[in-house]
Amino acid sequence: MKQQYTHPRRRQAGFTFPEVFLSMVVLTAMLMLVGAMVPLMVRSVRYASDFNQAQSLAMHKVAQLQEAGYENIEGIRLNQNALDIIDGTNNAPQDNVNGDKSATLEFTVTDNVWRYFPGGTTSSGAQDTGNPTRPRGYIFISPYTPSALTSGGVTRYNLIQATVVVQWWGWGSRNQMHNYSTTALLSRTPVE
Structure with a gap:
């Protein structure tokens, strides 16, 4: 039989305890960082x-x-002829022939805005009308003053400015309101 010779100074294959411990510390730190990022990603x-x-x-x-x-x-007119653009006519100008009236209109119910965001519904899925932070939709209309024309003592506006705002309360901070708004100009004469 042949006997194998082993060099006395040669180390055996494998990792030492300090190496394994250090790698576990690094791995744990990395997992903790990833774990801390997940809630931020979900919120975003x-x-x-x-x-x-x-x-x-x-x-x-x-x-x-x-x-x-x-x-x-x-x-x-905003609720007639199947337009159904606003929730009612209480705040809307009843006569805006000259485009000189301003108003704040709501479309929360007409478009069911409350269904699309957190905090708008009760546990049964109905609109939460008692919640002061429920999502809402508004239209702000006003005359666009650069388009004013005065003739015979009557000022008419060729453009009406309409700003549409959607408001909701955010996930990250429940006490923080978020909103998105966009503005359009409505012309008296069709633009071709």
Whole structure:
């Protein structure tokens, strides 16, 4: 039989305890960093989703206003002829022939804004009307003053400015309101 010779100073293959311990410390630290980032990523994704939803709602409302046209930016007409653009006519100007009236209109119920964001519904899925931080949608209309024309003592505006705002309360900080707004100019004469 042949005997194998082992060199007395040669180490056996493997890792020493300090090497294993150090690698475990590094691995644990990395896992803790990743674990701390996950909630931030989830919150960012939720905010981006809410922001995109708000943008979509606002752009849809602008398209409805543009389709209704300048002559229909009156309280009675915004809910007639199947327009259903606002929640009611209480705050809407009843006669805006000259485009000189300003108003704040709400479309929270008409477009079910409360369904798209956190805090808008009760546990049964109904609108939470008792929640002061429930999501809302507003339209602010006003005359666009650079378009004013005065003739015979009557000032008429060729453009009405409509600003659509969607408000919701955020996930990151429940006490922080977020909003998305966009503004459109509605022309008295069609633009071709």
